[in-house]
Amino acid sequence: MRVWAVAFLLCGLGLAAWLIASVGLPAIASALEAIGLTGLLAVIGVHLIASVVMAAAWWTLRRSTRFGVFVWGRLVRDGGSEVLPLSQVGGFMLAVRVLVAHGVAGAAATATTMVDAILEFLAEIGYLAIGLALVAHLLPRGRVVSWSVGVPVAVAAATIVGLILMRRTPSDGLRALAARLVRRGLGPLLQGIAAVRTEMVEIAGRKRILAISFLLHLAAWIVSGVEAWMALRFMGVRLGLDTVLAIESLVYATRSLGFVVPNAIGIQEGAYVVVGASLGLSPEFALGLSLLKRGRDLALGIPALASWHLFEARRAAEARAPAA
Numbered sequence: 001m002r003v004w005a006v007a008f009l010l011c012g013l014g015l016a017a018w019l020i021a022s023v024g025l026p027a028i029a030s031a032l033e034a035i036g037l038t039g040l041l042a043v044i045g046v047h048l049i050a051s052v053v054m055a056a057a058w059w060t061l062r063r064s065t066r067f068g069v070f071v072w073g074r075l076v077r078d079g080g081s082e083v084l085p086l087s088q089v090g091g092f093m094l095a096v097r098v099l100v101a102h103g104v105a106g107a108a109a110t111a112t113t114m115v116d117a118i119l120e121f122l123a124e125i126g127y128l129a130i131g132l133a134l135v136a137h138l139l140p141r142g143r144v145v146s147w148s149v150g151v152p153v154a155v156a157a158a159t160i161v162g163l164i165l166m167r168r169t170p171s172d173g174l175r176a177l178a179a180r181l182v183r184r185g186l187g188p189l190l191q192g193i194a195a196v197r198t199e200m201v202e203i204a205g206r207k208r209i210l211a212i213s214f215l216l217h218l219a220a221w222i223v224s225g226v227e228a229w230m231a232l233r234f235m236g237v238r239l240g241l242d243t244v245l246a247i248e249s250l251v252y253a254t255r256s257l258g259f260v261v262p263n264a265i266g267i268q269e270g271a272y273v274v275v276g277a278s279l280g281l282s283p284e285f286a287l288g289l290s291l292l293k294r295g296r297d298l299a300l301g302i303p304a305l306a307s308w309h310l311f312e313a314r315r316a317a318e319a320r321a322p323a324a
Contacts, residue, residue, distance in 0.1 A: 004260075005262055008260050008261045008262065009262045009265060011261070011266065012261040012262070012263075012264070012266030013266060014266070015265075015266030015269070015270060016269045019269050019270060019283075020269075020287060023273075023284050024284070027284035028287050028288050028291065031235050031284050031287075031288035032235075032291065032292060034234065034236055035231060035234040035288075036234065038234075039231065039235075040292075040295075040296075042230060043227055043230065043231045043234075043292065044296055044299060046227040046230060047227055047300065048300070049223055050220045050223040050224050050227065051075060051078065051220075051300075052071055052074075053216055053217075053223060054074055054120070054217060054220045055067070055070040055073070055074040056070075056216050057116065057120070057212075057213040057214075057216035057217045058070050058073070058074060058112065058113070058116040060209055060212050060213045061115055061116060061203055061210075061213055062108060062112045064099070064103075064104045064109075064112070065099065065102045065104055066102070069098065070099075072098060072304075072307070073095045073099055074095070075304040076091070076094045076098055076304045076305065076307075076308045077094060077095035077113075078091060078297070078301060078304070079091065079300065079301030079302065079303075079304035079305045079308075080092075080093070080094040080301075081263075082263060082297040082298070082301045083297070083298060083302060083305055084305075092113055092114075092117065094305075094308060095113050096109045096110050096113050098308065101312075101315065106195075107196045107198070107199050108199050110196045110199075111197075111199030111200040111203060112203065114200060115200055115203050115204070116213065119210065119213050119214050119217055120217045121256075122214060123215075123218040123220075124221060124253070126214075126218050126221075127218060127221040127225075127249045127252070128249050128250070128252075128253045130249060131245060131246045131247075131248070131249025134242050134243075134246035134249075135246045135250070135279075137242070138243060138246060138279065139278070221249075224248065225245040225248040225249070228248050229241050229244035229245070231289055231292055232244060232281075232285065232289060235285055235288060235289075237281065237285050239280060239281060243281075246279060247275050247276055247279050247281060250271070250275045251268065251271040254268075254271035254275070255267055255268050255271060263294075268290050268293075269287055269290045269291075272286040272287065272289060
């Protein structure tokens with residue numbers, strides 16, 4: 001699997017390099033230079049607001065520790081996903097680790113993180129719906145490619161069905177399979193999986209909490225669109241907020257479809273160029289916005305991962321101290 005990930009990563013890098021060369025590096029650099037340090041800090045600040053809102057959506061599901069721990073966990077989770085491209089689930093594992101290190105039970109931390117990821121994806125589907133409505137308004141004679149929408153909607157429907165099935169009692173066949181696994185010495189593993197499932201069923205039964213978390217995630221997606229609109233304004237691009245929200249929603253839907261490519265490298269850049277061109281965003285600014293976002297992810301992700309590393313190193317040193 002790692003070999004395929006490297007291969008897809010190299011293909012994505014090749015596509016991104018080709019796009020940059022085709023548009024011209026000087027033009028892209030000029031677009032990025034226009035934003036300046038003030039604009040960059042403003043973009044990072046708005047993204048931090050979106051991260052806090054996403055942390056609130058996560059914390060709402062189970063307030064098992066301080067809200068600040070969830071904010072830090074969200075930053076570490078995003079840093080692991082964006083800075084470590086070959087470990088696409090690494091960010092989620094780090095997020096669980098942050099909660100466990102602050103006293104949250106492993107099953108509760110895992111279940112809460114999994115449900116939060118599902119709700120974030122469903123909110124992205126809602127964000128895509130808003131974007132499609134805006135496209136229909138902005139381009140009344142345009143046509144939206146059905147397959148680009150059908151796949152995310154189908155996955156969302158399957159996710160909803162899965163949440164419903166989680167509440168059903170396991171069949172006799174599944175129980176028999178569990179019994180065989182126990183006899184083969186996998187009892188502890190099954191117990192852990194069962195504990196996570198129990199936590200997820202409990203969370204899934206709290207409809208009001210799920211709705212609040214979903215709405216917070218949707219708000220975070222909209223804030224991320226405002227962030228892109230503000231970045232383009234600093235670059236001198238005077239597109240309306242509705243246009244930028246439409247571009248952002250379609251780009252992130254395309255990015256989700258390109259999940260096999262680590263960090264959607266090349267996929268994101270191509271989506272910005274193609275979608276942006278149809279809605280009035282020139283290629284140099286489209287690529288400039290994409291590269292700005294990747295730089296923002298590094299600016300936030302590297303310190304977050306560094307803080308997590310120092311935290312783990314300190315805990316390891318404290319654990320060794322009594323033995324010494």
